[in-house]
Amino acid sequence: MLDLWYKNTIIYCLDIETYQDSNGDGIGDFIGLTQRIDYLAGLGITCIWLMPFYPSPNKDNGYDVMDYYSVDPRLGSLGDFVEFTRRAEERGIRIIVDLVVNHTSDQHPWFQAAIANKDSKYWNYYLWSKQKPEDIKEGMMFPGFQETTWTYRPEVEAYYAHRFYDHQADLNITNPEVRAEIQKIMGFWLALGVSGFRIDAAPFLIELRQADNLLEQVEDPFIYINELRNFLSWRRGDAILLAEANEPVEELPNYFGGGDRMQMLFNFWGNQHLFLALAQEKADPLIQAFNQLPPVPPTGQWANFIRNHDELSLDKLSSDQQNEIAAALAPDKERMWIFDRGIRRRFAPLVDGDPQRLRLVYSLLLTLPGTPVINFGEELGMGDNLSLEERDPARTPMQWSNAPNGGFSTASAEQLVLPVISEGSYRYEQLNVSSQRRNPESLLNWMERAIRLRKECPEFGWGAWQILETDRPSVFAHCCKWEGNVVIAVHNFAKTDCKVTLSLPPSILNGNSTRQLTDLFEDYSDETTISSSHAIHLKGYGYRWYRVDD
Numbered sequence: 001m002l003d004l005w006y007k008n009t010i011i012y013c014l015d016i017e018t019y020q021d022s023n024g025d026g027i028g029d030f031i032g033l034t035q036r037i038d039y040l041a042g043l044g045i046t047c048i049w050l051m052p053f054y055p056s057p058n059k060d061n062g063y064d065v066m067d068y069y070s071v072d073p074r075l076g077s078l079g080d081f082v083e084f085t086r087r088a089e090e091r092g093i094r095i096i097v098d099l100v101v102n103h104t105s106d107q108h109p110w111f112q113a114a115i116a117n118k119d120s121k122y123w124n125y126y127l128w129s130k131q132k133p134e135d136i137k138e139g140m141m142f143p144g145f146q147e148t149t150w151t152y153r154p155e156v157e158a159y160y161a162h163r164f165y166d167h168q169a170d171l172n173i174t175n176p177e178v179r180a181e182i183q184k185i186m187g188f189w190l191a192l193g194v195s196g197f198r199i200d201a202a203p204f205l206i207e208l209r210q211a212d213n214l215l216e217q218v219e220d221p222f223i224y225i226n227e228l229r230n231f232l233s234w235r236r237g238d239a240i241l242l243a244e245a246n247e248p249v250e251e252l253p254n255y256f257g258g259g260d261r262m263q264m265l266f267n268f269w270g271n272q273h274l275f276l277a278l279a280q281e282k283a284d285p286l287i288q289a290f291n292q293l294p295p296v297p298p299t300g301q302w303a304n305f306i307r308n309h310d311e312l313s314l315d316k317l318s319s320d321q322q323n324e325i326a327a328a329l330a331p332d333k334e335r336m337w338i339f340d341r342g343i344r345r346r347f348a349p350l351v352d353g354d355p356q357r358l359r360l361v362y363s364l365l366l367t368l369p370g371t372p373v374i375n376f377g378e379e380l381g382m383g384d385n386l387s388l389e390e391r392d393p394a395r396t397p398m399q400w401s402n403a404p405n406g407g408f409s410t411a412s413a414e415q416l417v418l419p420v421i422s423e424g425s426y427r428y429e430q431l432n433v434s435s436q437r438r439n440p441e442s443l444l445n446w447m448e449r450a451i452r453l454r455k456e457c458p459e460f461g462w463g464a465w466q467i468l469e470t471d472r473p474s475v476f477a478h479c480c481k482w483e484g485n486v487v488i489a490v491h492n493f494a495k496t497d498c499k500v501t502l503s504l505p506p507s508i509l510n511g512n513s514t515r516q517l518t519d520l521f522e523d524y525s526d527e528t529t530i531s532s533s534h535a536i537h538l539k540g541y542g543y544r545w546y547r548v549d550d
Contacts, residue, residue, distance in 0.1 A: 003238040005094070006196075006264060006371055007301055008461040010451055012045040014376040015061070015309060016053050016075050017417050018397040021408055026415030028397070028408070030076035034084045039433070041091040043379060043444075044451035048088065049198055049242075051309060052098045053081075057107050057167070061309070061395070063098075063200065064105035064168050068185045078192075085193040096242065097189055099197035101182045102205040103168040111169050115156050124175050127161035127211035135210075139163065143340050145390065161211060163204045173206060173224055174216040183231045196232075196240035199262070202255065203245055222254050225261045240264060242303055246313055249292050259297030267302040267370060269293060272316050274306075278351075278361070279328035281494045283476035287467055290369070290478075301461075302370030306361055309375060311342035311391055335386050346394045348381040353425060355381075356541040358443055360491060363543040366454040367489035369465040369480060379447040380436060383426025385419065396421050401434040453520055453545065459487045469503040475538065477502055486548040488517065492538040501535045508548055520545040 020032030030053075040048065052062035055072045062072070071081050085095050104111060113122040129150065136150045141164050150159040151166045161170040171178050186197065199205065206221040208214065218224075225241075232239050245255050246268040255262045273289035296302065314322045322341075329350040330336040330343045338344045351357040358381055365372045377398055384393040397420050400407030406420045406428030413419065420428050436442035454460065463482030470477050474494035480487050486508055492498060508515075517534070521544065536544060 002299065004299060004301075005238060006047070006240050006242075008455065008458045009047045009094070009371055010045050010455065011047045011049050011096075011303065011371060011373040012040060012043075012376065013049040013051065013309065013373060014398075015051040015395065017062075018395060018408070019376060020398065020400070021411065024410040025074075026409050026411035027074050027417045029074070030071070030080035030084050034080070034087050037084070037087050037091060037093070041093060043448055044455060045093060045374075046455075047094045047096060047195070049373070050095060050097045052100055054100075057105055059105075059167050060165060061391075063100050064103075064107075064165070065100050066105040066108040068101075069188055082192055089193065094195040095193065096196040096198055096240065097194050098200055099182075099186065100200045101171060101185065102201045102207075103162060103164060103170045106167045106169050108169075115153055118156055121177065124172055124213050124215060125178055126169050127172050127209055127213065128156075128158045129161075129210075129212050130158050133159060133161075133210065141339075144338075158212075161209050163201075163207070163209075170204070170209070172211070172213065172215070173221070174208065174214045174218075176215070179224065179227060182228070186228070186232060187235055190232075190236050190239060195236075195238065196242065196263075199228075199241055199243045202243040202262070203247055222257065222261065225255070226257065229261050242266070246315070248316065249294065253294045256294075256297055256300045259299045263299055264301045264303045264371065266308075266373070267293070267304050267368075268313065269316060270302070270368070271305060272314050274361075274364070275312065275314065275325050275329070276317060276321055277476070277493055279325045282473050283470075283491075283493055284473065286476050290467060302368075303373050304365055304368045304370045305373040305375070306365055306378065307347045307375050307394065308373075309391070309395055311338050311344050313342040315341040338390065344384075344391055344393050345386070346382055346384045347378065349383050349426070353381060353383075354541070355443065356539070359446055360493075360541040360543050362447060363450060363489070363545070364476070364491050366450055367457075367460050367478075367487075367491075367545060369460065369463070369478070371461055372454070379444050380431060380433065381426075381443045382431065383421055383424065385421055388418065392418060399428040399432040401432050402429045406432055407434070457487050457520070457545070457547070458482065459485055460489075463487075466505065466507075468505075470500050472498050472500040474498065475500045479504075479508060481507065487520075488544075488546040488548065490536065490538065490544045490546075492540065492542045495540040497537070497539050497542070499535055499537050501533050504534055516549050517546040518549050520547055 017028045019028040020036050021028050022032035053075050054065045055067040055070055056062045056064050071078055110122045110125045113120050133150045136148045139149055140146045152159050162168050206224050208221050240263045242264040243255050243262040249269050255265055270289050273285040276285040326333055385396055386393050396418050397408040436444035459480040459482040463480035465480045468477040475492050477490040
């Protein structure tokens, strides 16, 4: 029997170097993370997604890998990693790690060997062109910070491909030796206890660019994802692949396949339209987005999120829609936007730290069909530092207490890998784990309660879902049904209170005139026996979770 544990897990993404420093050098490490494992268990986290921790020149937050089989010495050792995974397993927490194999650092021994000797096997690990490629200026991922997607190396008299920065050379996926090496990397970390991989930039892993040294010609590059999945499933049956694939909605079924490719995809389509719904204070953008999502295989799952460690990409929306979001949530485009496609802020500042709106959005995250993914610090409503470069404003260290550096490190402020937030309403002295633990009305305590409740409602992760019709344009309502049980979630995107009537399908009523809605969050008295047109009251930015009971 397949173990589909990811259907009802709570994923928490963190960057080790900004989470907890144990030795006072200003950089987070595995020992520090291990010291915080009980905090994560107490919050209700059941799966930790570790951002890259491999040896790296660290020019791109660790995504420029130069050794796939080790831990960056700044962050600890392989022994520290194994001890961390053991402690996590004891608390019922699984680990997934970033698999960054669409490119390597130009400092990786493979690339260094390639430019040192064109006759070495490592030459064909990368993509080369003797002539200047015609598309050298096309498809840049970081406009404004990147000039080309091919760079000339005079010592080998050839251009190498790099879809990302010029220090990140693209690997040649048509080379069977590269694919075999990727499988060895996966096998190595699976043997050390991880439960799967987040596939970084999945579309570019299988991108077949025009180069002089392509070794295979295939009609469907998704065959390479099939290879990865086959290896993974034979090596460890319950391990998963979670793909970062911000692609047009019609392309997404290719990543699931018939259930033989990725088990999970990040729901970028739903995420971008969620922000449009927030800006308009209307449910229709989210309703349309979820109705446009393709059906997933029985083993497939959407990974829903609010913010991640990158920019808030809005590239699948029109210019008018992007401008609408900018006007409502991030009006200073010069400081708040990046790459001509997204916002470089954390979520809480986008809604001015409004507690009710924060709860609305995270309630939605926890109830949307799929698996919720929480970025570290979101449980506190952490802010950002717009004085930092590129995407770093939303990557500042975790704020544990009002101690110096927010309890993240005992190092001097100048030594920190990134500065902690020390000004404004999001400063660490005011917003931190310690103070929120002592406040029963804090976002942290609300999140702990909401996560616990979400785990008690597996229908949201496992169930067949249906959007419910309402008579209010600001209200998003949906139900999930699984093994005869039904849960309903209702969310009001508008700031004003309302009375909304839900149109409940016969499948919920089930011919039973005594079925009732039990409110799972609050004890309201306005709900009794349900009917096909059921009216409820919602506060401005309000939300309700219901279970249908006989």
